[in-house]
Amino acid sequence: MDRQLKPNPPKRKTSMLSYWTLRYFLILCIGFTLIAAGALYWIRSTSIEKSMKTAELLGLEIAEKVTGPGNRLLIPPDIDMLVDKRIKLFNTDNYFCIMVLDNNHHLMYSRPKMTQDDVRYHLSDDLNAPRNKNYAGVTVNITDSNETLGKVWVMQSKKSLTFSTETFVIVVLLLAALILCGWFTIYWLSRKLSKPIRQVAHAAEQIRIGNYEVNLDIDTKEQEMNELVSSFRDMSIRLKQLEEWRALSLAGVTHELKTPVTSIKGLVMAVRDDIVSPQEGKEFLDIALKESQRMERMVADLLDYNAMSAGSVAVRHERIDLHLLVREIIYQWRITCEDKMPEIELEASTGTQYAIGDALRVQQIIVNLLNNGLQAMSDEQTPAFRIRLQAEGEHLSIDVRDYGTGIAPEDQPKIFERFYRGELKKRRTRGLGLGLTYSRLLAEAQDGELFLASSSPEGSIFTLRLPLWTPPDQHKREQTYRSPVNA
Template sequence: MDQRVKSPRTVSLLSYWTVRYFIILCLGFVVIAIAAIYWARDTTMDSRIRTAGLLGQEVADRVTTSSGQINVPPNLDAIIQNRLRFFNIDEGTCLIITDHTGKLMFSRPAITEKQMYNKLSDDLTTARDANFMAINTPIDNSSNKQIGQVSILQSKKSLTYSPNELMFIFILLAVLILSGWLTLYLLSRKLSRPLGGVAEAAQQICAGNYDVKLNIHTREKEIQELVSSFEEMAQRLKHLEEWRALSLAGVTHELKTPVTSIKGLMMAVRDDVVSGEEAREFVDIALKESGRLERMVSDLLDYNALTAGSVEVRRDRLDLRLLIREVAYQWQLTHEINELNIELNLPEEPMYTMGDSLRIQQIIVNLLNNGLQASDQSQPIHFSITMYAEDGMLHVEVSDNGSGVTPEDQSHIFERFYRGEKKKRNVRGLGLGLTYSQLLARAQGGDLSLRRSSPAGSTFALQLPR
């Protein structure tokens, strides 16, 4: 049964951030609102109780005469109404004045004594209804003797909640939530636009179109660096793709040429187009061409193996001076060429390095072979190998008296598959020798570089850790 894994549903960055931020913002402000409401309730209750106490004290002062009796002035109702409006006290508040015997002297709104005892307890200190609260203020005469009491009955709801304050809290929270969401929305939108452009350009690159222009200009340093880096990456990918196509064509051509030559030579021998000494000469040429083909395939395999990390590089303690002397001697024996001279300028004392003797030999041999290919057969071939220690590194300079590397080729000679125009005409190969040698040197903690080059010869420098 074919079970396909469903890819998760994706949403835009703008929607993802703004929706989640809005939810988090609302939850956070709901908690703040609940805390603010409880705080406002306690604060409002304390403030309104104090205000009711002040009102009760003022009424007590107004109804007390100089003789120490209770006398309700005729305009008391109007005064209380003004005070209720001034102190922003609920108009439904009930104010009751009683004497020391509990007799009703005044009430606003007007109620009977029976109704008064329905509202207040028998001792006139608390409200009978649990939804109301009684704020009592004693009426004292000049001798500080209580001659009566002012009781103000207010609903607990009016004491704890103020419509204006609640409205202010809700409006404030709504403004904060909307401003926070709007801020993130605008920032997310500003961020998502360049990211969307980069994503669209990446899709074009996946489709094989490397000519992408984002045309995105922002003041944010990181986003602008991202856009610039992406455009630069697209151009480099374009150049690499062009270079890959050219390199593949060049490698194919270099491998095809000896195969075609070998095929033509062997067919000529098979079909008796040539015979005798000439046939043997054709076979010798075919063998040389097969040897070149073998070396090119070997270079390609070695390079691929090293770049894939499947080539082991040993770390042995080596006397580099003795190794170079041995490599130069063996190479000179295998190249029986008249007037070939290798000059060794090596220190007398041992110079040790941690490396792989086989890989170091490959590097030195490759440099000598390159120098031999660049030599002028009309003059004696001369090599100079100089070794010295400097700054914790061992330096091995291999110099030749060949034709040198042209200035326009010097910055490219270590690039894979690169071969200068002169070398393309004179020597067959894949252009991997120097690239492979440099990778081997770096794998051992060193490096390989072109020290100098001119029509009089070239000098390559191998550095290895001492």
């Protein structure tokens, strides 16, 4: 029977302050330790070299003092006093050893006192080097009239030659001070850097749980950190607005879809229960049919918008005769609105005007603009529109002007947002507020744009701008526009 493997527990996370300060502290310790080791080695080498030169000078002075008449070695009685003065002058310690030997290697003088056997203990068998590797020494020949009378050995402990205890303590204290200063600097910088990041992380956690009331009162001297905090603050404000708008939009969509359903249900139940007369029942069914058609249009708008947002709506890029297309759109639309008898004036230059786009999608945009303009007119007005085609550089523009009541200034920046409907439009017509949003998406999909050019109580002007078609090479000639009705 296979045992079930337990999942590995998640690794414990550490704070940014602890993570970086600990690692920087270890790096500082390693780095300064290597520097201190190199410094101590340099001090040791320099100290040995200096001490050996000092010992050689002492040996030369002793060699001059022990030279007597007749080419003989003569140990003066004040040699101990001389050695004491020199030891005090050279600031040496007790690990200092001096031996005066004649040519037969007999001990003539030593400091400290020692016997002939001790000479063999301190020197090698050939008497040319210290026996103990922990000692360093120099030898000076005693000469008189170019005749060698003997040798002066000056030896000292290598340990005492390297550095004193005071030197070691000073180096350790300096090393500790540098490490602490470096660590404190890094700790202070890391703390200063991590503080705004912690606040931003806390604010992000608050947004994650749905609290958009975050307070990021941070002002740092670092440009990048200020940009991060400012961007996050703007993002939180925008998310709050989007969340409020989402809730409001969902409520509005739910209300707009629920209203015709409730109306249809009530009308059908009245007919079914014979509450109304047969003539009134027929009228009720007509009303229910109109309500179902309105709801069908709202659902179709919602589906079209979702499909366009998901990128599943195909948009063609072909050459279209814009003048001919707009005339056909006007003709077809006036037939569907025959009961209101709208008047439409088309202003365009003579000749063909070719643009690059999708004829069917252009028709959807213009029809939506005309329907919106029709809804914006009061009941006392005669529906009238003016459509103008003009070339603007590398684009062709279609200006659709209505003579309705206009759009309120506070509503103009929001009319292209999804599910947005002005107060006046909410009272007059029912819808989801997706028409202009979907139309702008269609325009952008054709490499064009749709925007509100102007609006006032005398009417509004919307502009659809499409890329201008330029004649290609013969082998790249594109298909001329064909009517979407006949296509």
